[in-house]
Amino acid sequence: MRTQAAYIRLALADALIELMRERPYAEIGVSDVCERSGVGRTTFYRHCDCKGGMDCLLIFKLTEGWRSYELLHRDSLAANFGCTLLRYVYDNGELVSLMYENGLTEALRRAFDAMLSAAEIPDGEGGYLASFCSWGYFGIVCRWIERGFAETPEEVCRHVGSALGGCAVKPAYVPGADGINSD
Numbered sequence: 293m294r295t296q297a298a299y300i301r302l303a304l305a306d307a308l309i310e311l312m313r314e315r316p317y318a319e320i321g322v323s324d325v326c327e328r329s330g331v332g333r334t335t336f337y338r339h340c341d342c343k344g345g346m347d348c349l350l351i352f353k354l355t356e357g358w359r360s361y362e363l364l365h366r367d368s369l370a371a372n373f374g375c376t377l378l379r380y381v382y383d384n385g386e387l388v389s390l391m392y393e394n395g396l397t398e399a400l401r402r403a404f405d406a407m408l409s410a411a412e413i414p415d416g417e418g419g420y421l422a423s424f425c426s427w428g429y430f431g432i433v434c435r436w437i438e439r440g441f442a443e444t445p446e447e448v449c450r451h452v453g454s455a456l457g458g459c460a461v462k463p464a465y466v467p468g469a470d471g472i473n474s475d
Contacts, residue, residue: 298356300339303329305353308346309387317394322346347399350391354403357384374429374452377407378445381433385441392437404430 294302307329311320325346326336340349361380362369368376381388391400408426436448443451 294356297339300331300335301349301352302356304331304336304340304346305349307331308349309353309390312390312394317346317390317396320346325349345399347391347396350387350396351399351403351406353387354384355406358407372449375445375449377429378432378436378448380407381436382441382445385437388433389437389441392434397434400433401427401430404433 304325307325308320311324311328322333322336325331326333331339340346358380361383365376365379368379388400391397405426408429409422432448432452436443
């Protein structure tokens with residue numbers, strides 16, 4: 293169940309996305325987002341603890357959407373996490389592309405970090421693997437955006453699997469329904 297704060301942040305994010313369809317991110321101010329969303333500036337600052345930009349709204353939009361997507365796609369996540377994640381990105385291609393085209397690559401990378409580490413990042417070897425996967429998926433998605441999402445998620449998975457010597461693109465774990473990793 294979403295909280296009122298989540299609904300407000302999503303309304304702000306949706307307003308920002310609408311504005312990004314019309315003009316570059318760098319030309320959009322807090323006042324523009326507040327006016328478009330119907331949310332006052334005080335409420336904006338209460339619910340948006342952004343330091344240095346409104347990119348946190350876009351990160352929230354992607355990660356909140358991923359949480360909902362995870363719940364609806366448990367079986368496909370368990371069968372092939374990598375392709376399911378790429379399907380989510382594909383389904384949200386407009387937002388991902390808008391972020392990339394507006395130079396918000398660090399925000400996009402942080403969103404991937406958050407989506408891939410739904411649970412606590414493990415120490416040692418597992419932590420390195422989690423970072424490797426996060427940056428790897430980020431690189432794959434950047435390349436995919438540059439190619440205009442020319443391939444389906446399944447085709448991208450096949451390309452990556454082939455490049456890795458025929459390995460299936462799966463993580464070591466899939467986040468459990470309660471947010472705890474399950475093997």
